[in-house]
Amino acid sequence: DKVDKYTAEVTGDAASGFTVTNTHTPDTVSVKVTKVWADRDDVHQVRPDKVAIHLLANGEKTDKTLELNAGNEWTGSFDNLFVNEKGEPIEYSISEDPVTGYVTGEIEGNSADGFTVTNTVIEGSLVFMKVDENKKPVAGAVFEVVDKSGKRVAEATSDSQGQVRVDRLGFGEYRVREVSAPDGYEKTDWNKQFTIDQQGQVVDMGVVVNKKIPTTPQPKRLSATGVDITMVVALVVVLTGLALVAFTIKKTH
Incomplete structure (x- = not known):
């Protein structure tokens, strides 16, 4: 009769006798692994060509490694894994090598x-503030x-509060x-380096x-004689006023 979980092999003949060899066939399983990228279709172009997934048995790393890539659609499986070892069930888990530019999987x-x-x-x-020399916000x-x-x-x-903000930098x-720089201000040579290496x-x-552009005073206009036109106009106004006053007094008398 067939023995459960064993395969039988019969050798020999009737003259010399038969030998029946029973070989144990252990139960096996496959463990499927799928990779998902939460990177908005690789918006920052940092997705690697491949990743390495390692198999653990009862928490201990084994010698089995699975490579996932675009060619296998980032899906694979560990096959022909024994279900038990020395009569005890084996618990399988996985780990992944760190992927540069991404949070731990x-x-x-x-x-x-x-x-x-x-x-x-x-x-x-990235955030910073833009202000003038009086610490007032500068927009634009x-x-x-x-x-x-x-x-x-x-x-x-x-913006109107002088704030500059850039989000979603990879x-x-x-x-x-x-x-x-906005109108009326000098452009600075401000140029700074920074690094993004942590999520959030x-x-x-x-x-x-920003410094304001200095305003140049308008030169005084002079007449052909070299006299300040503003002074000439003021003198005319004064003389006209005095003439009107004199005329009014004369008319009264």
């Missing part, structure tokens, strides 16, 4: 239903943010500089001061 699921590993892209913000100053390669990734303008090194990070650059 969030692992959900179990060995029976499969695991999902979600990686969320790291994003942060334009700034640009460039990445390490010099590519422009964002542009921002100071992992990496950046520079920010002023590209134009807010880099505060403090305060940037």
Whole structure:
């Protein structure tokens, strides 16, 4: 009779006798793994070509590693895994190597239903204030943010409160500089470097001061004789007034 979980192999013949060899066939399972990218379709272009998923048995790392990539649609499985070891059930789990530019992968699921590993892209913000020499807010100053390669990734303008804010900056090194000043102000040569390397990070650059463009006094207009026209007009007004007063007095008498 067939023995449960064993395969039988019969060798020999009637003359010399038969040998029946029973080989144990252990139960096996497969553990499915799916990678999910929460990065708005790789908006910052930092998604790697591949990731490495490691299999753990009862919390201990094994020698089994699964490579997920675009070619296998970021899905794979660990196959032919023993269900038991020395009569005890084996609990399988997974881990992932760190992925640059992303938060540590969030692992959900179990060995029976499969695991999902979600990686969320790291994003942060840049903030600073734009004021004049009297510490009053300056609106309308334009700034640009460039990445390490010099590519422009964002542009921002100071608002009515003088605030400049740039959100959703991906992992990496950046520079920010002023590209134009509002009317009546000098453009600064302010140019600063900063880094985004943590999720939700807010880099505060403090305060940037714009100087007002000095106003040039209008020169006094002179007559052909070189006399200040303003003085001439004032003198005419005074003389006219005196004449009217004299005329009024004369008419009265």
